[in-house]
């Protein structure tokens with residue numbers, strides 16, 4: 093990681109589309125994720141940050157406050173806080189209050205473990221705070237398969253507590269997997285029941301997700317089911333930048349149709365390392381550290397990595413594809429962590445080129461070694477019990493016989509929300 097002292101700044105185009113402006117990068121990220129801790133009471137099978145144990149170098153309360161002060165100076169209007177399970181930090185609620193008091197709105201992701209009725213009432217009375225509850229199955233069986241025993245009940249209790257306390261418009265956040273694509277209607281019903289908004293996100297092969305991606309990622313036929321469902325029912329469903337690789341199925345879906353890594357998106361991790369994207373926690377995508385490299389603003393605006401990511405990107409093997417304008421080759425993190433080249437097709441390319449590329453690698457396929465792993469060394473109480481997954485042939489048989497797909501499991505809901513390009 094290198095910080096460039098005199099980085100030549102590429103002037104953003106006057107006018108033009110939002111996407112054109114985003115490709116040049118912004119003075120401050122509009123989708124900033126901050127993982128406050130790697131500690132977690134659960135140990136989800138697909139955790140993107142391999143969380144479980146607290147890192148002893150975690151930023152102190154005072155250091156976190158200094159980060160918030162800097163975000164306020166940079167006019168970062170809100171931050172997505174996650175982890176790990178951020179609410180297990182003893183100073184978590186203080187930091188939420190501190191951020192709001194300093195004009196930095198907070199949306200935090202939680203498995204619900206600390207959302208008691210009392211805390212829900214406090215949240216309902218606090219402005220500029222949004223809550224996102226993670227649930228990866230519309231039934232306990234499907235959810236607990238990846239998130240651990242009891243985690244379904246915990247998440248539902250948190251949703252209920254928020255609803256009964258009068259908290260408006262919590263988010264129900266679902267990672268789409270092979271086991272839950274058949275539950276999209278049920279997820280929507282749960283969200284509606286508790287006055288929440290459904291948010292669907294893509295399973296990326298990051299962190300422990302790399303270990304289970306082959307088993308959990310939706311099959312090609314299910315990608316089509318997902319796309320069709322979003323076209324038919326997706327109004328009001330949040331997706332961020334999760335599904336722009338599905339655009340070649342037809343019309344573009346709402347959301348950010350661009351990989352915003354290092355341009356409008358980034359991640360601060362619990363020790364102050366800054367990565368290009370929450371799904372790219374790897375040394376290859378480490379831009380700098382806000383403690384040792386002179387603060388977050390300096391890393392964001394002057395890191396060599398981010399300067400590279402803001403340069404015009406070639407489409408590589410995808411550039412001749414008729415769908416390149418909408419798909420853009422898909423997700424950088426998904427390619428990297430499945431061992432595919434960054435300038436080739438997404439592993440879930442709807443034309444099947446990603447699958448072909450993976451098959452072509454055969455024994456030569458090399459997954460990048462994880463740069464860090466915070467998984468607990470001994471099994472935790474809530475460690476997920478991986479149930480027997482349905483075999484691919486069973487799923488395909490169900491789909492071709494017209495049955496519903498089998499049951500199965502940031503950035504901001506809209507990274508563009510509230511953003512007005514400067515003239």
Ligand code: SF4
Pocket residue numbers: 296333350351352353357369370371372422423424425426
């Ligand atoms: S690497 Fe993937 S997840 Fe990260 S910003 Fe790009 S498209 Fe989104």
Ligand code: SF4
Pocket residue numbers: 337340409410413414415416419420421422436437438441442443445446
């Ligand atoms: S070939 Fe590349 S651009 Fe075309 S659909 Fe596949 S991933 Fe997208």
